[in-house]
Amino acid sequence: MLDLTGVHKTYGTGAARVPVLRDVSLAIRAGEVCAITGSSGSGKSTLLNLLGLLDRPDAGRVLFDGEDLGATSVDRRARLRNRCIGFVFQSFHLLPRLSALDNVALPFLYRGLSPRSCRDRAMAALERVGLADRAHHRPDAMSGGQRQRVAVARAIVGKPxxxxxxxxxxNLDSESARRIIDLFAALNADTGVTIVVVTHDPAIAARCPRRILMRDGRVAAPEDAASRTPSA
Ligand SMILES: Nc1ncnc2c1ncn2[C@@H]1O[C@H](COP(=O)(O)OP(=O)(O)OP(=O)(O)O)[C@@H](O)[C@H]1O
Ligand SMILES: [Mg+2]
Structure with missing residues (x-):
């Protein structure tokens, strides 16, 4: 699904240049569940942003379903992102004034679907994460674990x-964290969605069949033996 070859990324200019990714080559296969681990500053978020087509490498090649993204327009990448990729962040990124349902429906409204059909799909996504009964609550009336499940519903509503x-x-306690990773595993089993999770939590990483360790901007070799067994 994603193929990175010889990817480099540097921030800053002149003397302040900081190489963040150095010659990263990595293939993510459709249907995989991978954890990206590594110490703070090792380049995990930078790598995830490249995988999510939010950023471009300075050098090297990124293929998405075989399509070379080096040559594509900003619009084409935005379209691929909107249609194919869902994002979940540490701090939820929900809009505080909107209900859970409206937070989840929002990405669909941008696609020009009728409000009715947006709400139906949003409700189905909330049901999927076990929060149908909280649909009309605002995020500030929910626990951290519930907010993150709303964010997961928003990420999957478009069937990425x-x-x-x-x-x-x-930002979650261990019980809520376990629920999120259970949900990811169930989504992968039900729909085959490919999942890549950046995590510091060894318990979360241990739940992923494949683990990619970043060290100082490189993929530390060798990967886990388990990661060489195709999971799809
Ligand atoms: N926009 C930016 N401008 C300049 N430097 C940046 C920028 N984003 C990240 N960096 C630097 O790149 C390096 C890697 O950052 P990145 O966010 O990818 O690390 P990370 O592995 O996700 O760390 P953490 O575990 O703390 O989230 C860090 O040294 C960071 O300071
Ligand atoms: Mg990070």
Missing amino acids: RLLLADEPTG
Whole structure:
């Protein structure tokens, strides 16, 4: 699904240049569940942003379903992102004045669907994460774990083929964290969605069949033996 070859990314200019990704080559296969681990500053979020087509490498190649994204327009990448990729972040990024239902429906409204059909799909996504009964609550009336499940519902409402999460359990207690990773596993089993999770939590990483360790901007080799067994 995603193929990175010889990817480099540097921030800053002149003497302040900081190489963040150095010669990263990585393939993510459709249907995989991968954890990206590594110490703070090792380049995990930078890598996830490249996988999510939010950013472009300075050098190297990124293929999405075989399509070389080096050559594509900003519009084409935005379209692929909107249609194919869902994002979940550590701090939820929900709009405080909107109900859970409206937060989840929002991405669909942008696609020009009727409000009725947006709400129906949003409700189905909330049911999927076990929060149908909280649909009309605002995020501030919910626990952290519930807010993150609303964010997961928003990420999956468009039926993405790739779900990317950056420290999705970083603000959660261990029980809520377990629920999120259970949900990811169930979504992968039910729909085959490919999932990549950046995490510091060894318990979360241990639940992922494949683990990618970042060290100082590189993929540390060798990967886990388990990661060489195709999971799809
Ligand atoms: N927009 C930016 N401008 C300049 N430097 C940046 C920028 N984003 C990240 N960096 C630097 O790139 C390096 C890697 O950052 P990145 O956010 O990818 O690390 P990370 O592995 O996700 O860390 P953490 O676990 O703390 O989230 C860090 O040294 C960081 O300071
Ligand atoms: Mg990060």
